[in-house]
Structures are given as structure tokens and as C-alpha cells.
Amino acid sequence: MKNYLSARTLGVLAGIWIGSSLATLTAAWLVTTAGGTLVTVILAGLPVGFAGLAATLWLINRQLLVPVRRMTDHVRLEHDFSTTPREMPFDLSSRADAVGLLARQLQRLIEESRSHHAALLEQTLNDPLTGLGNRRMLEKRLDILVPLSRRLSCTVSAMMIDVDHFKAFNDNYGHPAGDSCLVDIAGVLRDTFRRETDVVVRLGGEEFLVLLINTGHEEARALADAMRGMIQALGLPHEYSPVAPVVTVSVGVVTSPNGLLIDIDEMINHADQALYDCKEHGRNRVAVRLIGADNTPAAHTTAVDSATRTS
Numbered sequence: 001m002k003n004y005l006s007a008r009t010l011g012v013l014a015g016i017w018i019g020s021s022l023a024t025l026t027a028a029w030l031v032t033t034a035g036g037t038l039v040t041v042i043l044a045g046l047p048v049g050f051a052g053l054a055a056t057l058w059l060i061n062r063q064l065l066v067p068v069r070r071m072t073d074h075v076r077l078e079h080d081f082s083t084t085p086r087e088m089p090f091d092l093s094s095r096a097d098a099v100g101l102l103a104r105q106l107q108r109l110i111e112e113s114r115s116h117h118a119a120l121l122e123q124t125l126n127d128p129l130t131g132l133g134n135r136r137m138l139e140k141r142l143d144i145l146v147p148l149s150r151r152l153s154c155t156v157s158a159m160m161i162d163v164d165h166f167k168a169f170n171d172n173y174g175h176p177a178g179d180s181c182l183v184d185i186a187g188v189l190r191d192t193f194r195r196e197t198d199v200v201v202r203l204g205g206e207e208f209l210v211l212l213i214n215t216g217h218e219e220a221r222a223l224a225d226a227m228r229g230m231i232q233a234l235g236l237p238h239e240y241s242p243v244a245p246v247v248t249v250s251v252g253v254v255t256s257p258n259g260l261l262i263d264i265d266e267m268i269n270h271a272d273q274a275l276y277d278c279k280e281h282g283r284n285r286v287a288v289r290l291i292g293a294d295n296t297p298a299a300h301t302t303a304v305d306s307a308t309r310t311s
């Protein structure tokens with residue numbers, strides 16, 4: 001019985017059965033000495049036997065069934081990985097018997113499942129090459145940021161970043177060098193956009209997207225230009241680019257009017273258009289688009305920042 005039930009529980013169980021047996025014997029002796037028949041002896045002993053049985057069931061319920069039910073509830077709640085992890089109740093995990101052993105093993109299994117789940121989630125939300133978020137991460141962050149920006153009526157800026165003449169880079173320096181270039185660019189993005197609410201994702205290929213809430217077009221333009229300059233300052237050689245002897249990027253920026261971020265796809269579309277304007281005007285620059293309060297194409301203005309061009 002070692003380890004199956006605690007010594008205390010076994011002691012109580014033994015006490016119940018010794019007590020009820022003694023009580024039954026005493027009742028039987030009293031009835032016999034008073035001249036009772038076998039039937040009266042049995043009738044006198046039955047209540048004591050039932051009392052012993054009831055006490056045993058009560059003890060099993062208290063010591064085994066209730067703890068097992070509490071463990072099941074705990075596992076069910078912990079299986080929802082979106083909730084904050086909680087420890088197995090201490091009175092269960094600290095028990096020295098089989099119930100305690102089960103509680104500790106369940107807790108270990110839950111912790112392992114949680115960390116596997118977190119690792120899997122990380123893989124599905126992150127771009128494996130650069131470690132930045134991917135499109136799925138963008139969707140998840142938007143679920144929070146869009147209602148937040150609407151509620152706070154704050155300006156949102158989106159930046160679309162594209163590496164200039166990356167095909168020529170890949171074709172001449174090779175795909176691994178292209179990968180390493182993307183990793184370096186991702187590093188600059190990570191260093192530039194550090195606020196908790198900043199969203200930086202790799203959309204695919206050599207295209208990155210940054211979303212900044214509570215950031216107007218002037219600030220967004222300044223940040224975009226600083227980031228563009230930093231990428232150029234990395235000095236990654238690109239002798240096949242007609243723009244500069246090093247790797248450069250073009251950045252399309254779009255800023256929504258206060259609290260009017262209705263459709264994020266629309267914003268990304270506008271940022272893409274601004275990026276196209278950059279490419280049209282020679283690359284390695286920032287172009288800003290403002291969306292009018294009515295959010296109609298006629299209200300858009302584009303300013304391509306030619307002052308930022310360096311070669």
C-alpha cells in the first residue's frame with residue numbers, strides 16, 4: 001500500500017473499521033447476554049456496520065474522488081492555452097500519496113504542452129528567415145490595434161518597404177547572400193520600430209510592412225527616412241543596382257486621418273501605391289500618401305521625397 005494512500009488516510013480507514021467492528025461485537029455481546037436471538041444480534045449490529053460503510057465511502061470521496069475531480073477541472077481550465085497559466089492547487093501537488101504523484105505528473109504534462117504550444121504558435125506567426133512577424137501575426141495584431149485606434153481616434157501610418165533591384169542582387173550574389181541581406185534589413189527595422197504597439201512584419205519576398213499607431217505622416221516620414229538611411233548605411237554591396245553601389249530600399253507611407261482606419265487592406269493598398277510612386281521616381285526614397293477624411297481616392301495626395309535620394 002506504500003504510496004497509494006497516505007498513512008493518515010489509512011489510519012482513519014483502519015480506525016473506522018476497527019471501531020465499527022468493536023461496536024458491532026459489543027452490540028452482539030450485549031444482545032446475547034440479554035438473551036437475544038441471532039436475528040436480534042444481527043439487527044443490533046447492522047446500523048453499526050452501515051455507519052462504518054458510510055464513513056468509509058465518505059473518506060474515499062473526500063480523499064480520492066474530490067481531489068480527482070479538482071484535478072480534472074484544473075486540467076480542463078489549463079488546456080485553454082490562451083489563459084494565464086496557474087499552478088496545480090498546492091494541497092493536491094504536495095500530497096505524499098498517489099494523488100499527489102498524479103497531481104505533480106499532470107502539472108508537468110500541462111507545462112510541457114504549454115511550451116510546445118507556444119513554440120508551435122511562434123512558428124506559425126513568425127517568418128523563419130528574419131524572425132519578424134508574418135501575415136498571420138499581422139492579422140492577429142490588427143485584431144487588437146484596429147479597434148484600439150478607432151476607440152482612441154488616433155492616426156495610423158502604414159509603411160511598405162521594398163528592397164531595390166533585389167532580383168539583380170540575388171542573381172549575382174546568390175540566394176544565400178540575398179537571405180542574409182533580408183536578415184540585416186529586418187534587424188534595422190527591429191531597431192527602428194521598437195514601441196510595443198509597432199507592428200513589423202515580412203509580407204513575403206523582399207517586402208516588409210510596418211504599422212504605427214498614433215503616428216502622423218510627418219513622424220512616419222521621418223522614421224521611414226531614418227530607417228531608409230540606416231539600411232543604406234549598412235553598406236551591403238550591390239554593384240548591380242543602378243541606384244547606388246549598396247543595397248537600398250524604397251518606402252511607401254500612408255497615413256490615415258484620425259480614427260478613420262476602417263479598412264486595413266485599403267491602407268496597405270495605398271502604401272503600395274506610394275511605393276510604386278517611389279519606384280517610378282527612381283527608388284531609394286520615401287513617398288507619403290495622405291488619405292482624405294472621406295477616404296476617397298480623389299482626396300489622396302502623394303509626395304515623393306526626392307530630397308532623401310542619395311547615391
Ligand SMILES: Nc1nc2c(ncn2[C@@H]2O[C@H](COP(=O)(O)OP(=O)(O)OP(=O)(O)O)[C@@H](O)[C@H]2O)c(=O)[nH]1
Pocket residue numbers: 129162163164165166167168170174175176177178179182204205206279283
Ligand atoms: N534570397 C531571397 N530572395 C528572395 C526571397 N523571396 C523573394 N526573393 C527574390 O526577390 C526578388 C524580387 O524581385 P522583383 O520582384 O523583380 O523586384 P526587384 O528586383 O527588387 O525590383 P524592384 O522592386 O522594382 O526594385 C526575386 O528575385 C525573388 O526570387 C527570399 O526569401 N530570399
